[in-house]
Amino acid sequence: MASNHHYRRPHQPLTSPSTTYLYIFLSIITLTALFLYSSHHFTSSTTPITIKPINQHISGQINDNEASAAVCDYSEGKWFYDPTVRSGRYDETCKEIYKGWNCIAGNRSGAKEILKWRWQPNHCALPQFDPIRFLQSHRDISIGFVGDSLNRNMFVSLFCSLRRVTDEVKKWRPAGADRGFTFLKYNLTIAYHRTNLLARYGRWSGNANGGELESLGYKEGYRVDVDIPDGTWAEAPSFHDILIYNTGHWWWAPSKFDPVNSPMLFYENGQPLIPPLSPEVGLDVVLKHMISYVEEKARPGTVLFFRTQSPRHFEGGDWDQGGSCARLQPLSPHEVEEFFSVQNNGTNVETRLVNEHLYEAIKGSAFRLLDITRMSEFRADAHPSLAGGKKHDDCMHWCLPGITDTWNDLFIQHLSSIKIR
Ligand SMILES: *[C@@H]1O[C@H](CO)[C@@H](O)[C@H](O)[C@H]1NC(C)=O
Ligand SMILES: *[C@@H]1O[C@H](CO)[C@@H](O)[C@H](O)[C@H]1NC(C)=O
Numbered sequence: 237m238a239s240n241h242h243y244r245r246p247h248q249p250l251t252s253p254s255t256t257y258l259y260i261f262l263s264i265i266t267l268t269a270l271f272l273y274s275s276h277h278f279t280s281s282t283t284p285i286t287i288k289p290i291n292q293h294i295s296g297q298i299n300d301n302e303a304s305a306a307v308c309d310y311s312e313g314k315w316f317y318d319p320t321v322r323s324g325r326y327d328e329t330c331k332e333i334y335k336g337w338n339c340i341a342g343n344r345s346g347a348k349e350i351l352k353w354r355w356q357p358n359h360c361a362l363p364q365f366d367p368i369r370f371l372q373s374h375r376d377i378s379i380g381f382v383g384d385s386l387n388r389n390m391f392v393s394l395f396c397s398l399r400r401v402t403d404e405v406k407k408w409r410p411a412g413a414d415r416g417f418t419f420l421k422y423n424l425t426i427a428y429h430r431t432n433l434l435a436r437y438g439r440w441s442g443n444a445n446g447g448e449l450e451s452l453g454y455k456e457g458y459r460v461d462v463d464i465p466d467g468t469w470a471e472a473p474s475f476h477d478i479l480i481y482n483t484g485h486w487w488w489a490p491s492k493f494d495p496v497n498s499p500m501l502f503y504e505n506g507q508p509l510i511p512p513l514s515p516e517v518g519l520d521v522v523l524k525h526m527i528s529y530v531e532e533k534a535r536p537g538t539v540l541f542f543r544t545q546s547p548r549h550f551e552g553g554d555w556d557q558g559g560s561c562a563r564l565q566p567l568s569p570h571e572v573e574e575f576f577s578v579q580n581n582g583t584n585v586e587t588r589l590v591n592e593h594l595y596e597a598i599k600g601s602a603f604r605l606l607d608i609t610r611m612s613e614f615r616a617d618a619h620p621s622l623a624g625g626k627k628h629d630d631c632m633h634w635c636l637p638g639i640t641d642t643w644n645d646l647f648i649q650h651l652s653s654i655k656i657r
């Protein structure tokens with residue numbers, strides 16, 4: 237692929253666009269002259285059609301370089317192959333990488349190729365974040381990742397990127413957190429709070445003396461308290477300066493919350509919600525409660541992000557039906573639609589459905605969206621698959637190093653335009 241040239245252009249802002257512009261301008265003049273000269277049937281309408289897209293392209297490039305970060309849509313763009321990339325920003329020796337995600341050590345084919353693709357937004361650049369500069373500019377700050385294992389994947393990526401440049405690290409586990417670390421020289425803390433649904437949930441069994449749910453025929457299930465945050469993160473908004481939330485995968489996990497044998501049973505104010513809610517409606521109610529909870533609990537100035545849904549890429553069946561993800565290259569835009577369009581109702585359809593709920597829930601709230609979905613939809617090649625000797629292909633989590641490194645670039649790019657405390 238001749239994309240090296242393409243990818244580098246945004247990094248040479250001061251010289252190349254004007255040179256390119258001059259070159260294209262002269263080419264157009266020459267071509268137009270030739271065309272005028274040779275054609276007896278020239279009509280003026282052909283000229284604007286030829287020139288317009290080229291002009292737009294060039295002005296887009298110039299705008300990027302004038303740093304219009306605040307208005308840039310980083311979610312629309314393309315992955316470019318850059319064969320000059322030799323390695324990731326950290327390697328397979330980073331100890332926080334869970335074995336099943338360590339694609340290089342686990343011999344996943346193409347594990348190093350994954351790192352050679354770079355995300356290029358359509359109208360601006362998304363640079364790789366500089367870990368030293370990040371540490372220096374975030375002294376005495378605490379960052380909490382709150383969510384399921386996909387947020388842990390992103391947390392590990394950030395940890396490994398920072399650990400690579402500073403080795404004075406102390407484990408620190410704030411209230412409820414699954415794991416956390418302080419980079420001592422900078423007093424920057426990052427922590428991961430594990431929670432699948434954000435709301436608290438637990439096993440539920442029908443009472444022999446009966447009850448509202450029992451009378452509807454429910455015997456077993458999971459009680460989900462829509463208005464009570466999971467204990468693992470309930471305190472987190474009161475001490476982190478920056479929080480990144482996610483939820484989604486467990487809401488569409490029929491193996492755990494089987495709609496017949498172990499359904500989610502929603503409670504509010506300690507009472508079952510009757511009639512029982514479907515998981516989709518339950519998600520809306522939980523998001524509403526959890527978002528207001530965080531807004532009330534967080535100190536003024538806390539920066540709140542909600543990360544959009546991470547796409548899965550099972551092909552030929554779901555995870556428990558022999559589905560796999562053996563691709564060695566990103567999907568084409570056409571394939572992305574085949575995988576993810578809601579109309580297609582394919583194996584991985586929940587990605588965009590979850591986002592529809594999220595967009596609705598955070599409207600008018602204090603949360604900013606961290607939109608990683610679109611860029612990740614292309615990356616069917618970047619999952620661990622069978623790395624590390626698994627029974628089923630893992631087409632849900634991401635190889636590390638890998639694309640959650642780019643999610644962190646996006647996160648840090650957003651942070652750089654926000655004043656923290
Ligand atoms: C990966 O390959 C290397 C060299 O072939 C081998 O030593 C190692 O055991 C393999 N690791 C896994 C997890 O299969
Ligand atoms: C370290 O950072 C935390 C915030 O994460 C802050 O509360 C604490 O005072 C800082 N410690 C020092 C010694 O500055």
Ligand SMILES: *[C@@H]1O[C@H](CO)[C@@H](O)[C@H](O)[C@H]1NC(C)=O
Binds near residue numbers: 581
């Ligand atoms: C989508 O597909 C699933 C099975 O793959 C099916 O159960 C469901 O009814 C379908 N939904 C729609 C809206 O077609």
